[in-house]
Amino acid sequence: MYSDKVMDHFQNPRNVGTMDDADGIGQMGNPVCGDMMTFYIKVKDNRIDDVKFQTFGCGAAIAVSSMVSEMALGKTIEEAFQITNESVAEQLDGLPKNKLHCSNLGADALHKAIEDYQERQKAKENPAKVPEKSKDKESCYCPYCEGPIEGLENSCQRCHVEFEECPECQKPMNKKADECPHCGATKPRV
Amino acid sequence: MRRIYLDHIAGTPLHTDVVEAMLPYLKEKFGNPQSLHSFGQQALEAIEDARNKVAQLINAESSEIFYASSGSEANNFALKGFALAQRNKGKHIVLSSVEHQSILNAAKFLEKLGFTFSHIPVDKFGMIDPEDVQKAISKETILVSIMLANGEVGTIEPLAEIAEICRSRDVLLHTDAVDAVGNIPVDVKALGVDALSLAGNQFYGPKGSAALFIKKGRRILPFIDGGIQEGGRRAGTEDVPSIVGLGKAAELALLNMESRMGRIMALRDTLIMRLLESIEHTVLTGHPEMRLPHHASFCVEFVEGESMLLNLDMKGIALSSGSSCTSRALKASHVLLAMGIDHALAQSSLVFSLIDSTAPEDIVYLLEVFPPIIERLRKMSPLYTQYLEEKKK
Numbered sequence: 001m002y003s004d005k006v007m008d009h010f011q012n013p014r015n016v017g018t019m020d021d022a023d024g025i026g027q028m029g030n031p032v033c034g035d036m037m038t039f040y041i042k043v044k045d046n047r048i049d050d051v052k053f054q055t056f057g058c059g060a061a062i063a064v065s066s067m068v069s070e071m072a073l074g075k076t077i078e079e080a081f082q083i084t085n086e087s088v089a090e091q092l093d094g095l096p097k098n099k100l101h102c103s104n105l106g107a108d109a110l111h112k113a114i115e116d117y118q119e120r121q122k123a124k125e126n127p128a129k130v131p132e133k134s135k136d137k138e139s140c141y142c143p144y145c146e147g148p149i150e151g152l153e154n155s156c157q158r159c160h161v162e163f164e165e166c167p168e169c170q171k172p173m174n175k176k177a178d179e180c181p182h183c184g185a186t187k188p189r190v
Numbered sequence: 191m192r193r194i195y196l197d198h199i200a201g202t203p204l205h206t207d208v209v210e211a212m213l214p215y216l217k218e219k220f221g222n223p224q225s226l227h228s229f230g231q232q233a234l235e236a237i238e239d240a241r242n243k244v245a246q247l248i249n250a251e252s253s254e255i256f257y258a259s260s261g262s263e264a265n266n267f268a269l270k271g272f273a274l275a276q277r278n279k280g281k282h283i284v285l286s287s288v289e290h291q292s293i294l295n296a297a298k299f300l301e302k303l304g305f306t307f308s309h310i311p312v313d314k315f316g317m318i319d320p321e322d323v324q325k326a327i328s329k330e331t332i333l334v335s336i337m338l339a340n341g342e343v344g345t346i347e348p349l350a351e352i353a354e355i356c357r358s359r360d361v362l363l364h365t366d367a368v369d370a371v372g373n374i375p376v377d378v379k380a381l382g383v384d385a386l387s388l389a390g391n392q393f394y395g396p397k398g399s400a401a402l403f404i405k406k407g408r409r410i411l412p413f414i415d416g417g418i419q420e421g422g423r424r425a426g427t428e429d430v431p432s433i434v435g436l437g438k439a440a441e442l443a444l445l446n447m448e449s450r451m452g453r454i455m456a457l458r459d460t461l462i463m464r465l466l467e468s469i470e471h472t473v474l475t476g477h478p479e480m481r482l483p484h485h486a487s488f489c490v491e492f493v494e495g496e497s498m499l500l501n502l503d504m505k506g507i508a509l510s511s512g513s514s515c516t517s518r519a520l521k522a523s524h525v526l527l528a529m530g531i532d533h534a535l536a537q538s539s540l541v542f543s544l545i546d547s548t549a550p551e552d553i554v555y556l557l558e559v560f561p562p563i564i565e566r567l568r569k570m571s572p573l574y575t576q577y578l579e580e581k582k583k
Contacts, residue, residue: 010500016570031534031573034494034522038572054572056537058496062570 002059003093009063014070017052024120026112028105035061037105039113041072048072048080053109060099064106067092072110080114083107193506194552198392198484198543199341199369200510204435205394205546211438212396215431223428224419233430240437244401247440248367248386249377256402256420257433261368262292263413264387264402265335267424268364269296271410272333272385273305276362282330286310286318286347287528288340290366294524310336315477316345316529320352327359338367338376338386342525342541343476344485346370353382362408368392368400372443373482374451384408390432394546395439399432454544455483461542461553462486468561475526475539486542489526489535492574493567498540501563507556510541534573 002010019025019040029036035057042050051072055065067088072080089095089103155162163172166180173180180186195203215236221229223237238252245252258264273283285297287309297307308326310318323334334356339346349365356363364385370376371386372393378386385408390399404410404423416425443450466472471491490498495511502509522536542556568574 010497011504013570018575027572031537032522034537036572038575054570054575056492056571056573057494059500061494062497 001096002063003095005091005093006060006063006095009066009092010059013055013062013066015052015066015073016054018054019050019052022052022113024113024115024117026109026114026116028109028112029057031056034058035101035105037061037065037109039065039069039109041110041113041117043077043117046076048075048077051110057105058099060095060103061105063092064088064095064103065109068106068110077114077117081111083110191506192552192555194508194548194555195545196507196509196542196548196552196556198545199541200543201391201397202394202545203547204396205439205442207442208395208435208438212431212435215434219430221430223430224417233428236437237428237430237433240433240440243437243440243444244388245403247376247444248371248388248403249379250403251406253421254378254403254406256404256424257428257436258387258400258402258413258424259398259429260400261290261366261387261389261392264368264389264400265290265292265366266296267402267413268385268387268404268410269293269333269335270300271413271423272362272364272408273300274411275409276332277305280330280332281305282308282328282332284308284310284323284326284331284334284336284361286312286336288312288316288342288525289335289337290341290368293335293337293366306330312345312528314530315480316340316343316475316525317477317480318347318352320348320355323352324355324359327355327361331359331361333362333364335364335366337369338365338381339370339374339482340476340525341369341485342523342539343487343529344481345477346374346480346482349381349383356384357382369482372439373484375447378403378405385410390436390439393439393443396432396435398429399436399439401436450546451483454546454548457548457550457553458484458486458544460550461544461556464553464557465560468557469564473535475529475531482543484544486544488540488542489531489538490540490564491535491538492571492577493564494537495539497567498538498563501567502560505559505563507559509543511539 019042022040023043024041027038038054040052041048051069053065053069055062068083071083071091085103085107088106089100095103162175164175166173178186219232221233223230223234241252241255244255258267281304283305285293285307301307310322310326312318318336336347336349336352338349353363362384365383366387367376368387368389369392371388384405386403388401391397410423412423414425419425419428462474465488466474469490473489475487475489499509499511522533523539526536526539
C-alpha cells in the first residue's frame with residue numbers, strides 16, 4: 001500500500017515534538033477529516049533553523065509531516081514557501097490515490113507556520129497595526145478546487161460543487177461526476 | 191517474528207477439516223451438479239449434503255437455503271428481491287442506521303427506483319429499541335432489515351422482539367446475520383425471521399461461500415436470471431468446492447459451538463479488562479454484555495486508527511479499525527457516529543476479533559507491545575498535547 005520511503009518516515013518520523021519558544025506555529029486540519037498537523041519553526045537569518053511537528057493521522061499523514069519537516073530544515077523562508085504538496089508526495093515516492101489529500105495538509109501547515117512568523121515580525125516592527133488573527137475554520141479540502149471545506153458541508157463554498165458521498169471511499173465527490181477524485185471509483189448508472 | 195491474527199471480522203482462516211473436505215472437489219470430483227452423468231451426480235450430492243448442514247446450523251429446512259457468493263450478495267438478494275417482489279403492496283422499507291454497506295448501498299439503489307427508507311437510530315451501545323421499529327412501520331412498509339450482530343462494535347440486536355412486531359404488522363423481516371452465524375447459536379424459527387444472510391468466512395469456511403435463508407412460501411425475485419440452479423432464484427454454475435467447505439464449516443460450528451464460545455469469550459474478557467486497565471483514555475465500544483463472543487472493540491483517544499494498525503502490524507499483530515471496508519476508506523465509521531461517538535474519537539477505533547486458535551500467550555504479547563505504541567503515538571499527537579495543556583489550566 002505504502003512506498004518504503006513512506007514506511008520509513010512513518011516508523012522513524014524526523015523532528016517530532018513541540019517548541020516552547022517557536023517563532024511561528026501553524027496548524028492545519030482537524031480530527032473530523034481524520035488528520036491534524038501542527039508545525040513549529042524557529043527562524044534565524046531568514047532561514048528555518050529548527051522545525052518540529054505533531055500529527056494526529058494515518059500513516060501517510062505522519063510520513064508527510066516528517067518529510068515536510070526534513071525538506072524545510074535549513075531552507076530560507078522563500079525556499080520553504082516553494083515546498084508544494086506535489087513535491088512532498090514526489091519525495092515520498094508517491095502516495096496512494098486516496099491519501100493524496102494528506103500531502104496537502106503537510107505543506108500548508110508549514111506555510112501557515114511561516115505566515116505566523118511573518119505576522120509576528122510585522123507586529124514587532126509596527127505594533128500598532130496588529131491584524132486580528134483570522135480564526136481557522138478550514139479543515140478539509142475540496143477535491144476539485146482545493147478550497148477549504150468544513151468536512152460536513154454539502155457543497156464547496158469556493159467552487160460551489162455539490163457533494164455526495166462516494167459509495168466506494170465515502171469521501172465527498174461531485175454529485176454530477178461519474179468518477180470519484182479520491183479513489184477513482186466510477187458510479188454505477190441506473 | 192510472532193504473527194497474531196485478531197481480525198476475525200475480516201475473515202477467519204480455514205479449518206483443516208474444511209480444507210480436506212474441499213480438496214476432492216478441486217480435483218477428481220469436478221463435475222457440474224446439473225449434469226446427469228455420474229460426475230455431475232457426485233457433485234450434486236455434495237452440494238445438497240452441504241445445504242442440509244447449513245440448514246441444521248440455523249434450524250431451517252434445506253429447501254430454504256440458497257447459496258450466494260458473499261454476505262454482500264445475500265444481503266443484496268434479500269433486500270432487492272423482496273422489495274421488487276412486494277412493490278405492489280408498498281414501497282417503504284425500515285433499516286437500522288448501523289447496517290453493513292451492502293444493505294445501506296443496496297437501499298440507495300432502491301431509492302432510485304422509488305422506494306423510501308426509514309433508518310432506525312441506535313443507543314450509545316449500538317442497540318436498537320424495538321419500539322422504534324414499531325413506530326417506523328407504516329401501511330406502506332413491506333420489509334424490515336436489521337442485522338443480528340454488528341461487526342464493528344459486536345452488539346447483538348434484540349431481533350426476536352423485532353420479529354414479533356413485524357409479524358403482528360404483517361411485514362417481512364430480513365436479518366444480516368453474517369457476523370453472528372457460526373459464532374453464536376442462531377435459530378431462524380426461534381428468531382422468527384423471513385430471511386437471513388450468512389457467510390462461511392466468519393466461521394472457518396472459505397471466502398466466497400455464503401447463503402441466504404428464505405422462509406418457505408415467501409415470494410422473492412430471482413437475483414441472477416439464467417438456469418435452474420438454486421430453484422431458479424440464483425442461476426449460475428455452483429461453486430462446488432466452496433459450498434462443500436461451507437457445509438463442513440457449518441457442521442463443525444454446530445458441533446463445537448459451546449466449547450468454542452466458552453474458550454474465546456474467556457480470552458476476550460481478559461483482553462478487554464487488561465487493555466482498559468493498561469491504557470488510559472480508552473473506551474470499550476458496543477454493548478458490554480450483549481456482544482459477539484470473539485469481539486472486543488475500543489476507541490483509543492488522541493490516536494488515529496490507521497497509525498495504530500500499521501504499528502501493530504509491524505509487531506505482527508493483525509486487526510481492523512472499524513470495519514474492513516471503512517479502514518481503507520478512512521472515514522469515521524457510520525456505526526460509531528450513529529452511536530453518538532464524536533468524529534475525533536471515531537477516528538481512533540480498533541477492533542480486536544479473536545479466532546479459534548488465539549492463545550492466551552497471544553493476548554499477553556499484545557498487551558505487552560500495545561501500550562508503548564500508544565505512548566509513542568500520543569507523544570506525537572497534537573490532540574494529546576492540547577489535552578495535557580488544558581489539564582494544566
